[in-house]
Amino acid sequence: DADVTQTPRNRITKTGKRIMLECSQTKGHDRMYWYRQDPGLGLRLIYYSFDVKDINKGEISDGYSVSRQAQAKFSLSLESAIPNQTALYFCATSDRASGSVGSYNEQFFGPGTRLTVL
């Protein structure tokens, strides 16, 4: 079974609809992230969470909200979807950094959700 799962894998919706994308992980990681990927723009961070009580905005959080229901679950919501939110959305997880030189935070990515807003 995959360590990081995302549902749904594909979604087509209409402008103005509320959409929720879900992410679950079995890696036991504290840190979870939501990114979107657009052609020519790479991956951009939407929101991130370092534990259940810690939620932070990324570089493009407008129009999005998140909920960290448990250590293993992190959901992304589009309150009122618009066409320019059409993109590939990725969830990722990482372990807590030790802070010492040589430690690093490899992020583990889910398979992605392809969202189309008409």
Added chain:
Amino acid sequence: SQELEQSPQSLIVQEGKNLTINCTSSKTLYGLYWYKQKYGEGLIFLMMLQKGGEEKSHEKITAKLDEKKQQSSLHITASQPSHAGIYLCGAERTGTASKLTFGTGTRLQVTL
């Protein structure tokens, strides 16, 4: 402008040829991560570099980080169709607590 620039944006090479992808940062890095993405799928971690001058290899892929920790290269030797995909570099900056900033990616096609 992008803090992390990748070049080239796309690359088509013949099977068996070598190739290099570059990733340049406008700021000194704490760590540089290389990922590979198969078309329409998630990202797979390749390797991470942290020390100036560091070089790591895995199978036919070698990544280097320059002494100033602002530029990294990813070199593939004797490319194969299985190397095709999108390669992304991600930068971790000191004090950003494991947030990564990604480059725009390099799309690699390997022809027979």
